[in-house]
Amino acid sequence: MLDCALYLLEVGNLAWTSRGNPIPVVRKLSAMVNSNDDGGVLVGNWSGEYSDGKSPLSWTGSVAILEKYWENKRPVKFGQCWVFSGVITTVCRALGIPTRSVTNFASAHDTDGSVTIDVIFDDEGNRDDYLTDDSVWNFHVWNEAWMARPDLPKGFGGWQAIDATPQELSDGVFCCGPVSVHAIKQGEINTPYDAPFVFAEVNADRMYWMPSLTGKMECIGVDNKSVGKFVSTKEPNSWRRLDLTDTYKHPDGSAEERAAVLKANQVGSNRQDLYEKKEHDVTFSLEQDSENTWVGGNFEVILRIHNTSKKDRTVSGRMAVSSMYYTGVVATKLKSDPFEKIQLKPGQDLETCFYPLDDNSLIRPAPEVVKAATEFQVEVSFTNPLDSPLTSCFVAVDGLSKPLEFPQGNVSPKGTFIATLPITPKKLGHTELIVSFNSTQLEDINGSHAIFIQDK
Incomplete structure (x- = not known):
């Protein structure tokens, strides 16, 4: 892994004089882990078509990716954000730079530097995605690397955000960071590198736009609490989640958080007046039982409308259902129905149901202590x-030796899959057994189990 990390700096043409400075080193690695500009490690693919490579969901670790890249010096197919993050974690750690993966839920992708996310509707209330490329991903994974920042004001050292997923150009290259996490929290988006983009990921406001009667776009609402949730990493010396949200932002809606957003928007946006709009006195909320929603099954969406004013209100609107990629991009528009002139008395709630559209742990109990170079059995179900049915099934195993794959037969509808896998661990000490079941229809059904490997 060390040879591969040094090779990336070499083919990335990082000057020898810069290789002792972690700031340019991690910035260069964030460019070299993706293949967009320079024949780097991973090819990004969000199309769902992976026939000429490997699905991003089926990787169980970065070792197999880096070994394949090191073997032929050609980009490996394919990766998405969590795969890019795992690879850059490995190469940075190989160089002695403390690095960890960070997951942000409801992660904004600001494409125009406005540090806001624009959501545009046509005059019939249908979402129009042709006028903006902004989106909110279900989740996004980047990294933090620990280093001093002598180029920044005091207090801006420590954890720095970096991102190898190719999203937007930075200085003409697909790379991102390093940027001080503390600077992001304070809204200091003039600090290098790529602070506006990272700030938007965790703290952008969603701006909802619709053409007025004159045809001019009018902001019909601002949502300042839906982006940047449960920012997470792995807790040191534990398998628990460590919440990092308060290192990136003040609590949503607090005076400190609003001050940071306004400070950032003085640089990124020319529409500070939008933040002075009064809140609407009719509120809306949606509920849907995602835990029990499966492919091919029915589901319900409940819309609740509440009149908080002291006057009668008449509500018109539209309910629309679309399938979306996790990147927030609409795949297919499924259904769209209007509702018109619903009368609400002061303080009245209305609940309406729309659209009845027509875990077990993967690893069964496994030993907690095993011996190196001694085969043991793992039962997966x-x-x-x-x-x-599930077809083209295989189980991938990682964490105890080199990555392994075990082809499996088809799994019948509603059927139970059980397999016993022979594993021979190679390395010593505490580690984590990672098992992933993959098929054409379902991917990345995974489980993990902490194991201690002792000498024979």
Whole structure:
């Protein structure tokens, strides 16, 4: 891994005089881990078509990726954000730079530097994605690397955000960071590198736009509490989640958080007046039981409307359902129905149902202590939740030796899959056994188990 990390700095043409400085080193690595500009490690692919490579969901670790890249010096297919993050964690650590993966839920992708996310509707209330490329991802994974920042004001050292996923150009290259996490929290987006983009990921406001009667776009609402949730990493010396949200932002809606957003928008946006709009006195909320929603099954969406004013209100609107990629990009518009002139008395709530559209742990109990170079058995099982069979199945195992794959037979609809896998661990000490079940229909059904490997 060390040879591969040094090779990336070499083919990335990082000057020898800069290789002792972690700031340019991690910035260069964030460019070299993706292949967009320079033949780096990983090819990004969000299309769902992976026939000429490997699905991003089926990787169980970065070692197999880096070994394949090191073997032929050609980009490896394919990766998405969590794969890029895992690879850059490995190469940075190989160089002695403390690095960890960070996951942000409801992660904004600001494409125009406004540090806001624009959501545009046409005059019939249908979402129009042709006028903006902004989106909010279900989640996004980047990294933090620990270093001093003598180029920044005091207090801006420590954890720095970096991101190898190719999203937006920075100085003409697909790279991101390092940027001080503390600077992001304070809204100091003039600090290098790529602070406006990272700030928007965790703290952008969603701006909702619609054409007025004159045809001019009018801001019909601002949502300042839906982006940047449960920012997470792995807790040191534990398998628990460590919440990092308060290192990136003050509590949503607090005076400190609003001050940071306004400070950032003085640089990124020319529409500070939008933040002075009064809140609407009719509120809306949606509920849907995502835990029990499966492919091919029905589900309900509940819309609750509440009149908080002291006067009668008439509400018109539209309910729309679309399938979306986790990147927030609409795949298919499924259904769209209007509702018109609903009368609400002061303080009245209305609840309406729309659209009835027509875990077991993967690893069974496994030993906690095993011996190196001694085979033991791992039993893997889960129940297929779909009404269709699972085909082209295989189980991937990582964490105890080199990555392994075990081809499996098809799994019948609603059937239970059980397999016993022979594993021979190679390395000593505490580690984590990672098992992933993959098929054409379902991918990345995974489980993990902490194991201690002792000498024979």
